[in-house]
Amino acid sequence: MINNISKDSSSIHVAIAGLGFGQAVHLPAIQANGIFKPVALWHPQSERLERPCNAHNLLGFNDWSSLINNSNIDAIIIATPPEPRFELASKALKAGKHLLLEKPVALNAEEVAELRRLAIQNNLSVAVDFEYRAVPLFMQAKKLISQGVIGEPWMVKLDWLMSSRANTSRPWNWYSQKEKGGGVLGALGTHAFDIIHWLIGPTQSINAQLSTAISERPNTQSGEVLKVTSEDIALIQLEANDFNSNKAIPVQVALSAVSRHGRGFWLEIYGSQSTMIIGSDNQKDYVHGFGLWLAKEGEKPHKISPDQDLNFNKTWSDGRIAPVRRLQHWWAESILNNEPMIPGLSEGVASQRLCDLAIHSSTSGQKFLLD
Numbered sequence: 001m002i003n004n005i006s007k008d009s010s011s012i013h014v015a016i017a018g019l020g021f022g023q024a025v026h027l028p029a030i031q032a033n034g035i036f037k038p039v040a041l042w043h044p045q046s047e048r049l050e051r052p053c054n055a056h057n058l059l060g061f062n063d064w065s066s067l068i069n070n071s072n073i074d075a076i077i078i079a080t081p082p083e084p085r086f087e088l089a090s091k092a093l094k095a096g097k098h099l100l101l102e103k104p105v106a107l108n109a110e111e112v113a114e115l116r117r118l119a120i121q122n123n124l125s126v127a128v129d130f131e132y133r134a135v136p137l138f139m140q141a142k143k144l145i146s147q148g149v150i151g152e153p154w155m156v157k158l159d160w161l162m163s164s165r166a167n168t169s170r171p172w173n174w175y176s177q178k179e180k181g182g183g184v185l186g187a188l189g190t191h192a193f194d195i196i197h198w199l200i201g202p203t204q205s206i207n208a209q210l211s212t213a214i215s216e217r218p219n220t221q222s223g224e225v226l227k228v229t230s231e232d233i234a235l236i237q238l239e240a241n242d243f244n245s246n247k248a249i250p251v252q253v254a255l256s257a258v259s260r261h262g263r264g265f266w267l268e269i270y271g272s273q274s275t276m277i278i279g280s281d282n283q284k285d286y287v288h289g290f291g292l293w294l295a296k297e298g299e300k301p302h303k304i305s306p307d308q309d310l311n312f313n314k315t316w317s318d319g320r321i322a323p324v325r326r327l328q329h330w331w332a333e334s335i336l337n338n339e340p341m342i343p344g345l346s347e348g349v350a351s352q353r354l355c356d357l358a359i360h361s362s363t364s365g366q367k368f369l370l371d
Contacts, residue, residue: 012098012332013074015040015067017088021102022079023052025318029325030077031056032314035332042067042076064088068095075335078102081174082181086111093118093126098335100127100328104186105345107179109353116345123338127331130194130343130351134323134330136306137292141278142199143307149294151273153242156200156251160188161262163283165214165232172217176228178359183230184257185210185355192253193351194343195267196240202350204239204248207367208358213258232258236358237367265290277301287319 014036016022023041030038040059043049049060061067067076068091075098078088086106089099093115105112105128119126132138144150165175175182197203210231219226238251256262265286266279274296282289295301312322327343334341357368 011035011037012335013037013039013072014077015042015061015070015073015075016077016079017042017067018077018079018081018102019043019048019052020079022077025320025324026077026079026100026328027056028316029321029328032321032325033328033332035336036075036328040067040070040073064091068092068097074098075100075331082107082186083174085181086115089115089126090118093122093124096122096124098125098331100129100331101348102129103190103348104181104352104355105348106352107181109349109356112345112349112352116349119345125331125334125338125341126345127327127334127341128343128345128348129324129327130191130198130347131287131320131323131327132191132195133198133343134326135287135290136310136312137278137290137304138195138199139310140304140306141276141292143310144276144294144304145199145269148244149274150269150271150276152245152247153200153249153269153271155270156196156240156249157266157268157270158192158196158251158253159263159266160192161254161256161259161264162188163258163260163262165257166260168214169218171220172226172228176217176226176230178230183210184232184234184255185358187257188255189234189236189253189355189358190351192255193354194347196238196251196253197347197350198343199269200249200251201241201243203354203370204241205367205369206236206238206354206357206361208234208236208361210234210358210362231362232256234358234362238354273297275301285319287323289319 016026030036042061046062053060076092077100079102082104174180211233212228213232215228216225234255236253239248240251242249264281269276277293280289292304293301294304315322361368
């Protein structure tokens with residue numbers, strides 16, 4: 001573990017908050033980005049910091065004020081559980097730090113909007129890790145849709161049926177608690193909504209039904225069986241305003257974290273000229289294994305490869321690292337060029353607003369129209 005940080009003006013000095021996804025994905029991605037230099041890790045429990053800091057020669061912080069007031073740190077990646085993100089991020093923005101935030105960005109859309117206000121007020125770049133925008137086949141799909149290959153979209157269907165929490169003995173933790181940002185909406189819904197907004201257009205209406213299949217889980221610390229308050233299944237009907245035709249397109253979204261032998265991620269876009277399918281049945285890696293198919297009228301679906309310029313120049317066994325590295329690079333360009341970051345907090349607000357409305361819709365049984 002290093003004892004201090006010496007400033008290197010040729011690179012952007014980055015600290016990472018969170019030792020789960022932050023250490024497993026963001027840290028190797030940052031280490032492979034020539035513009036960034038990882039310099040520190042943060043975790044509230046100091047005993048958790050010694051091993052990773054020594055392994056990567058990084059400074060360790062367990063006090064947030066000390067981290068954000070260190071003048072040799074330019075930017076922070078916040079990859080903690082959702083509940084503390086708003087407080088951590090708002091304090092960091094007030095201290096003048098650029099941010100990359102995991103999603104859900106905060107516990108509600110109002111908090112995300114407040115972070116956007118602070119970022120604008122302080123002229124700071126804030127990225128949100130909607131990494132599917134950085135996956136080559138998704139970028140190829142966006143390119144083909146923009147070229148009008150599918151024509152006018154008629155219907156969109158997204159099934160994201162995973163088995164990550166299908167084991168009933170999996171321990172109770174923050175994911176089990178709705179009030180702490182847990183549940184399939186925060187884990188998968190935030191990405192699903194952003195993908196729809198990016199590929200098709202903004203949402204006009206939402207109607208949702210949420211449920212909890214596994215209602216209790218064991219607490220490994222106390223030995224008790226505790227109630228699960230977060231949803232593990234979400235069935236959602238949307239209307240998206242198509243970018244090109246300006247028409248309302250029906251969108252069906254099915255999300256599950258408890259589907260044993262679930263089919264994985266499958267996005268089907270049915271249009272006037274052709275059908276496009278993006279899918280993967282990989283239950284272990286949320287990025288590796290995707291395919292893209294296109295079928296014009298009278299033809300069978302044929303597989304599409306991404307254009308060469310969209311391919312990664314380096315990949316890892318963990319498929320998440322390469323798209324996160326690409327998104328980090330976009331963030332670096334935003335910082336250096338003082339330009340808006342996309343995907344950023346505006347995209348985060350739009351996605352989180354749908355998560356909030358899905359909960360309200362399921363509770364009230366109402367369909368909600370968006371402005």
